[in-house]
Amino acid sequence: MISKNTIDTVYETARVEEVIGDFVQLKRAGSNLKGLSPFSNEKSPSFMVSPVKQIWKDFSSGKGGNVVAFLMEHEHFSYPEAIRYLAKKYNIEIEETEQTEEDKEQANEKESMYLVSEFAQKYFHNTLLTTDEGRAIGYSYFKERGFSGDTINKFGLGYSPEQWDAFTKEALGKGYKLEYLEKTGLTISGENRQTDRFRGRVMFPIQSMSGRVLGFGGRILGNDKKAAKYLNSPESDIYHKSKVLYGIYHAKQAIAKKDNCYLVEGYTDVIQLHQAGIENVVASSGTALTPDQIRLINRLTKNITVLFDGDAAGLRAAIRGIDLILEEGMNVKVCTFPEGEDPDSFAKKSSYDALVAYLEGEAKDFIQFKASLLMDEAKNDPVKKAGLIRDMVTSISKIPDRIQREIYIQECARIMDISEQVLASTLAQLVQKDIADAGKKFKEEQKQKALDVVKDGQEVAGRVDVLYELERKIIQILLLYGGETEEFEDVLLKADEEGELKEVTEMKQYKVYERIFLSLQEDEIELANPLFRKLYSSLIEYYRQQPVFEADQYLMGLDQELSREVTNILMEEERELLHNWEVKQIIVKQKNQTIAQYVQETILTLRWFLVDKIINELKISLAEAAPENDNSEILSMAIDYQRLINNFSSKLGRVMSRYS
Incomplete structure (x- = not known):
C-alpha cells in the first residue's frame, strides 16, 4: 500500500489546473478556468476549475471535488491508482507499505x-x-x-x-x-x-x-x-x-x-x-x-x-x-x-x-475540398453539378453556428459560381426540414408524456395557477413543519473500501427549513409571488433565531395582509384532502407520507414546473417564427430542458418509492 507520507506529498505537489489541463482545454475566466464538460456533451462551457481553492465543479453533471476526485471520476481510477498517476506525473517516489492478500483481492472487476x-x-x-x-x-x-x-x-x-x-x-x-x-x-x-x-x-x-x-x-x-x-x-x-x-x-x-x-x-x-x-x-x-x-x-x-x-x-x-x-x-x-x-x-x-x-x-x-473532389465528377453535367451543390449545402446546414453558415454560403457561391440567394434559400429549406423533423419527434414525446399523466380516461380538472399553489405549498410546509428535524436523501460522491469514488445516496439530518432554503438557493429560485416572497424571508429568518415555531408569536410580527394569509394556510390543512390536487401536479401531504418525502416532492415539482414553463415559451417561439428563420438553437434548448424534465420525473419516482 502507498504510505501516508507519499499521499501527503502528492496532495501538496499536484495542481488541479495542470492535471485537468491534460484532459480538458481550459481558458481563463477571471480568477478561474473554464472548459467543456468532460462528463457530458455540451457546446457551452459549464466546467470550472479554481486554482486558488484547488477544486473543480462540473455544473452540467453536478460532479466536483479535488484533483484526485477528477481522476477517479474521469479515468475511473481507484484511489491508489489516482495517487500513483499523480506521483508519476510529478516525479514523486512512491513509498510502499506491505500489501496483504486481502488488499490484493479487493480490486474490483474493471x-x-x-x-x-x-x-x-x-x-x-x-x-x-x-x-x-x-x-x-x-x-x-x-x-x-x-x-x-x-x-x-x-x-x-x-x-x-x-x-x-x-x-x-x-x-x-x-x-x-x-x-x-x-x-x-x-x-x-x-x-x-x-x-x-x-x-x-x-x-x-x-x-x-x-x-x-x-x-x-x-x-x-x-x-x-x-x-x-x-x-x-x-x-x-x-x-x-x-x-x-x-x-x-x-x-x-x-x-x-x-x-x-x-x-x-x-x-x-x-x-x-x-x-x-x-x-x-x-x-x-x-x-x-x-x-x-x-x-x-x-x-x-x-x-x-x-x-x-x-x-x-x-x-x-x-x-x-x-x-x-x-x-x-x-x-x-x-x-x-x-x-x-x-x-x-x-x-x-x-x-x-x-x-x-x-x-x-x-x-x-x-x-474547397468538396468542390475540388466532386467537380471533376460533375464536369459539364448540369444535373451532377446541381447534386454537388446540394451536397455542399447539406454539409453547411450541419454547422450549428449561424454566422459560420452564412460565411460558408458566400464561399460556396464564389467557388461554384452561383448566386448566394439560391444557396441561402436551399439552406433555409434544409435547416427548416431538420427543425421540423426534430420538432415532430419532440411533439410525439410530449404527447406520450401527456398520455402517461392522464390515464384511464381521467380528464384534468379546471385550470389552476400551478406556480401559485406550489409556492403556497412551500410556505405551508415552513409554517407546519419548518422546525422539524428530518432525514433527507442526499446524493454524494464517496470512496468505497477499494478507494473507488462512486455516486451514493446517504441519509442526512436537516431541519426542514434548512433543507428548503438550501434547495432553493442551489437552484437560484426566488418565489414569484410578492406575498409569498415576504413570508418566505420572514420564516427563514424566524427559524434561524427561534428553535420552536410559535404561531401566535410569529403572527405578532406580521402586517395584516401577511397575517391573514398565514392564518388561512394554518387552518386549511385538512381541507386539502378534498381537492383532486395530484391530477393538477400539486403535491399534498398524505397521512402515510413522511415530512421529508413531502418536502422533496414539492421542491422537485416546483423545479419541474419552472422548466416546463420555459419549454412552453420556447415552443411558442418556434410556432411564431417565420419559416425562413433558423430556429435550431431554440429547438436545441427545448430538447435540453426536456432532458431535465425526464431527470426530475426519475427523481420523483425514486423519492416516492424510497419513502413508501
Whole structure:
C-alpha cells in the first residue's frame, strides 16, 4: 500500500489546473478556468476549475471535488491508482507499505481487467525485445517500417508469439485469473483448451487519454489469406472502440498547444507522424469516425485536419466524416496526399520542415475540398453539378453556428459560381426540414408524456395557477413543519473500501427549513409571488433565531395582509384532502407520507414546473417564427430542458418509492 507520507506529498505537489489541463482545454475566466464538460456533451462551457481553492465543479453533471476526485471520476481510477498517476506525473517516489492478500483481492472487476491488459502490454513488449522470435519477426518488421527504438518503446509496441497459448500460460502462471483474460478478449476458451487471441502478430496497445491500456490491435505478418490482416480486442467493460482514439495519450498536450488535431486512419500513420515531429495526431483505428471520438478531440481543440490517402475509398471516407465533425460545431480541414502515398509513407521520406509545409499548405477548407473532389465528377453535367451543390449545402446546414453558415454560403457561391440567394434559400429549406423533423419527434414525446399523466380516461380538472399553489405549498410546509428535524436523501460522491469514488445516496439530518432554503438557493429560485416572497424571508429568518415555531408569536410580527394569509394556510390543512390536487401536479401531504418525502416532492415539482414553463415559451417561439428563420438553437434548448424534465420525473419516482 502507498504510505501516508507519499499521499501527503502528492496532495501538496499536484495542481488541479495542470492535471485537468491534460484532459480538458481550459481558458481563463477571471480568477478561474473554464472548459467543456468532460462528463457530458455540451457546446457551452459549464466546467470550472479554481486554482486558488484547488477544486473543480462540473455544473452540467453536478460532479466536483479535488484533483484526485477528477481522476477517479474521469479515468475511473481507484484511489491508489489516482495517487500513483499523480506521483508519476510529478516525479514523486512512491513509498510502499506491505500489501496483504486481502488488499490484493479487493480490486474490483474493471480494475482487474485493467491490470490484465497492462500485464499483457508488458509481456508483448518484452517478447518483442528479448526473445529470438520476437526480434526476428516483430522487431525487424517495426524497423523495416522505419520506427526507431525510442518510438517502439514510447508506444509500447510488442509481439505475440505463434504458439497457441504462450501468453495465456504466462498470465495464469503469474496469478492472473482466466475470467479476466477472457473478458478482455486476450484469451479464447474452447471446450478442452485456452488459446491466445493474438498469435503471430505485432501488437499495438490502445491507451486511454490517461495512458491506461484498454485493448490491442494486432497485425498479422504471415501470408494466411483466411486470417484478418488486423485484429482488434473485442468490446469489453474497459474497451469501447467507438469512444477511443489511438494515440490520444501521446497527442493530448500537443493538440491543446497547437490548437489543432490531425486525424488519420491507422496505427502506423500515427506513429510515423509522431516520430517525424507531428505529435498532435490521432487515429480512428480503421473504424468509421463516431460522434464520441469527435467529442474526445473537442475537449482539447475546436480544429480538426483530416489526413487521407489519395485513393477514392479514402476520399469517400473523408466526406462521410466531415458532416459529423461539423455537427459537433468544430472547424474541419482536409489534406490529401499524392497518389500512391499515405501519411505513413509521406512522413517517412519527408523532413520535418517539408512535412509541416505540406500539411499547412495543402490543407483545404471542407468547402474547397468538396468542390475540388466532386467537380471533376460533375464536369459539364448540369444535373451532377446541381447534386454537388446540394451536397455542399447539406454539409453547411450541419454547422450549428449561424454566422459560420452564412460565411460558408458566400464561399460556396464564389467557388461554384452561383448566386448566394439560391444557396441561402436551399439552406433555409434544409435547416427548416431538420427543425421540423426534430420538432415532430419532440411533439410525439410530449404527447406520450401527456398520455402517461392522464390515464384511464381521467380528464384534468379546471385550470389552476400551478406556480401559485406550489409556492403556497412551500410556505405551508415552513409554517407546519419548518422546525422539524428530518432525514433527507442526499446524493454524494464517496470512496468505497477499494478507494473507488462512486455516486451514493446517504441519509442526512436537516431541519426542514434548512433543507428548503438550501434547495432553493442551489437552484437560484426566488418565489414569484410578492406575498409569498415576504413570508418566505420572514420564516427563514424566524427559524434561524427561534428553535420552536410559535404561531401566535410569529403572527405578532406580521402586517395584516401577511397575517391573514398565514392564518388561512394554518387552518386549511385538512381541507386539502378534498381537492383532486395530484391530477393538477400539486403535491399534498398524505397521512402515510413522511415530512421529508413531502418536502422533496414539492421542491422537485416546483423545479419541474419552472422548466416546463420555459419549454412552453420556447415552443411558442418556434410556432411564431417565420419559416425562413433558423430556429435550431431554440429547438436545441427545448430538447435540453426536456432532458431535465425526464431527470426530475426519475427523481420523483425514486423519492416516492424510497419513502413508501
